[in-house]
Every structure is written in C-alpha cells, then in structure tokens.
Amino acid sequence: MATPVATKEETGANITIHRWDLTTADHTGTPIELPMASDRTAQFNGTNWGGATAALEGSIDGTVFLPLTDPQANAIAKTTDGLETVMENTRYIRPRLTTAGTLAVVACWLMSRNQR
Numbered sequence: 001m002a003t004p005v006a007t008k009e010e011t012g013a014n015i016t017i018h019r020w021d022l023t024t025a026d027h028t029g030t031p032i033e034l035p036m037a038s039d040r041t042a043q044f045n046g047t048n049w050g051g052a053t054a055a056l057e058g059s060i061d062g063t064v065f066l067p068l069t070d071p072q073a074n075a076i077a078k079t080t081d082g083l084e085t086v087m088e089n090t091r092y093i094r095p096r097l098t099t100a101g102t103l104a105v106v107a108c109w110l111m112s113r114n115q116r
Contacts, residue, residue, distance in 0.1 A: 027097035037112035052101025058090030
C-alpha cells in the first residue's frame with residue numbers, strides 16, 4: 001500500500017492547487033503544509049465511489065488529524081462528487097477515505113490562496 005502524494009500546481013495570483021488520487025488500497029493522502037493559506041476549497045470527484053466516503057482532515061502537530069468543517073460546521077465528508085469551503089486554518093491538510101469502499105477511485109483537489 002502506497003500513500004498518495006499530492007501534485008501541486010501554481011496558477012498565479014497566490015493560488016495553488018493540490019491533487020491527490022485516493023483508492024481503496026491507498027486511502028490516506030500525504031499531508032501538505034498550508035499554514036499561510038486562509039482561503040481553501042476542496043473538490044471531490046470519483047470515477048468510482050464504490051461506497052467510499054472521502055473526508056478532509058487537518059492537524060496542527062502533523063500527528064493527530066481531525067475532521068475539517070464547512071461554513072455550517074459540518075465535517076467535510078462526501079459520498080458523491082462535491083465542493084466545500086474549508087473553515088479551519090490548520091498547518092497540515094490531507095484527504096482520506098474514511099470508508100475505503102470497493103474499488104474506489106476518488107480524486108481530491110484543494111485550491112488555496114495565500115495571503116502574502
């Protein structure tokens with residue numbers, strides 16, 4: 001089992017896009033550091049959800065990861081394609097299939113804007 005590593009794209013105007021490809025076998029993304037990013041939006045797209053639940057988690061210490069929430073204080077967790085604004089500003093962020101599903105293939109995108 002490998003840990004999915006995020007690809008990174010700088011788009012200008014202080015915007016960065018990270019992407020992880022999660023699967024049933026590789027269901028926890030490598031954490032990235034984004035302490036200076038105050039605006040964050042997550043997008044989940046599955047080519048096969050297979051009963052999986054994809055969540056976004058954050059951590060300050062890089063060891064204990066907890067659910068991140070949307071503006072209504074709901075944990076960010078999807079079972080179908082969707083977008084969410086991320087409220088907490090944690091040092092580390094990672095996606096994880098909290099329910100791995102059957103043959104799931106889910107991409108997680110995270111767009112962030114740094115306040116420089």
